[in-house]
Amino acid sequence: MVNGEKIGFIGGGNMAEAFINGLLNAGARTENIRFFEPNHDRRQHIAETYGVQAADDNRELVEWAGAVVLAIKPQIVKEVLRPLHGIFTRDKLLISILAGVSTRTIEGLLGGEPRVVRAMPNTPALVDAAASAICRGSYVEEGDMEHAAGLFRSVGTVHEVAEDQMDAVTGLSGSGPAYVFTVIEALAAAGVQQGLRLDVAHELALQTVYGAAKLVKETGEHPALLREKVCSPGGTTIAAIRTLEERGLRASLMEAVAVATRRSEELGRE
Ligand SMILES: NC(=O)C1=CN([C@@H]2O[C@H](COP(=O)(O)OP(=O)(O)OC[C@H]3O[C@@H](n4cnc5c(N)ncnc54)[C@H](OP(=O)(O)O)[C@@H]3O)[C@@H](O)[C@H]2O)C=CC1
Numbered sequence: 001m002v003n004g005e006k007i008g009f010i011g012g013g014n015m016a017e018a019f020i021n022g023l024l025n026a027g028a029r030t031e032n033i034r035f036f037e038p039n040h041d042r043r044q045h046i047a048e049t050y051g052v053q054a055a056d057d058n059r060e061l062v063e064w065a066g067a068v069v070l071a072i073k074p075q076i077v078k079e080v081l082r083p084l085h086g087i088f089t090r091d092k093l094l095i096s097i098l099a100g101v102s103t104r105t106i107e108g109l110l111g112g113e114p115r116v117v118r119a120m121p122n123t124p125a126l127v128d129a130a131a132s133a134i135c136r137g138s139y140v141e142e143g144d145m146e147h148a149a150g151l152f153r154s155v156g157t158v159h160e161v162a163e164d165q166m167d168a169v170t171g172l173s174g175s176g177p178a179y180v181f182t183v184i185e186a187l188a189a190a191g192v193q194q195g196l197r198l199d200v201a202h203e204l205a206l207q208t209v210y211g212a213a214k215l216v217k218e219t220g221e222h223p224a225l226l227r228e229k230v231c232s233p234g235g236t237t238i239a240a241i242r243t244l245e246e247r248g249l250r251a252s253l254m255e256a257v258a259v260a261t262r263r264s265e266e267l268g269r270e
């Protein structure tokens with residue numbers, strides 16, 4: 001983001017917190033970040049933990065900010081944006097991270113020709129390891145995409161995609177951390193079943209997933225090649241891989257991403 005720019009968050013939930021934390025880690029100043037959050041406990045938590053100011057309402061927040069991150073649940077987008085109709089003047093950029101909700105819907109709710117970028121980050125933003133994708137709205141200006149990309153780059157990686165790919169991004173990387181957490185949990189349970197202590201099994205499962213991801217990222221090798229290097233002929237791993245294929249791990253993941261993608265499409269129609 002542009003140094004010194006005022007960034008406002010509509011909503012102070014999980015994702016807003018991840019971004020506020022990431023922006024501060026990346027050198028943003030607390031006085032340049034504000035948020036509005038109706039829940040008293042959340043408001044207090046964000047304000048006290050990060051030292052950023054809570055606005056009294058969304059209108060005040062938008063009037064103050066240069067860039068606004070929309071971080072509420074998709075189900076309440078209409079009730080939150082309708083009262084803000086007409087105040088998104090051309091000097092403001094709105095970045096929506098809502099699953100499913102199209103730039104066209106948001107533009108319609110805001111009225112005029114608002115500069116809107118739609119994005120799909122994920123919760124590893126909290127530890128500067130988000131995978132995000134962004135797409136452009138109808139009225140973005142030259143520089144807006146790079147500007148928005150800067151926000152997401154401050155908490156991880158970012159790709160620009162066409163808007164018709166955003167639901168697939170949501171099904172893959174938006175929801176994806178939850179799939180991986182389930183894998184870590186299941187591997188730890190499997191270790192316990194084989195007689196390991198839970199703390200040891202958890203640590204081994206966690207470090208295995210972390211190390212495997214790091215190996216793919218740092219070597220740039222295809223995961224299939226790296227897998228072959230683990231599979232000794234006639235050994236333990238190939239026996240396990242055969243079971244995973246028979247039980248449909250690959251098909252299960254493909255179906256999970258497909259279902260999440262469809263759910264994102266549905267959220268956009270609700
Ligand atoms: N969680 C994730 O992994 C990801 C989420 N997203 C998207 O990010 C968005 C936010 O998700 P997440 O942070 O998890 O959700 P949260 O429910 O944690 O955060 C939303 C916050 O908005 C608050 N809120 C309710 N009404 C208003 C209002 N009128 N004005 C301002 N704030 C309001 C809610 O308060 P209250 O609880 O009291 O209603 C809540 O604290 C969603 O649209 C989701 O699709 C995108 C990528 C990943």
Ligand SMILES: O=C(O)[C@@H]1CCC=N1
Nearest residue numbers: 099170173174175176
């Ligand atoms: O579950 C959800 O709907 C949100 C969007 C992506 C991750 N969490």
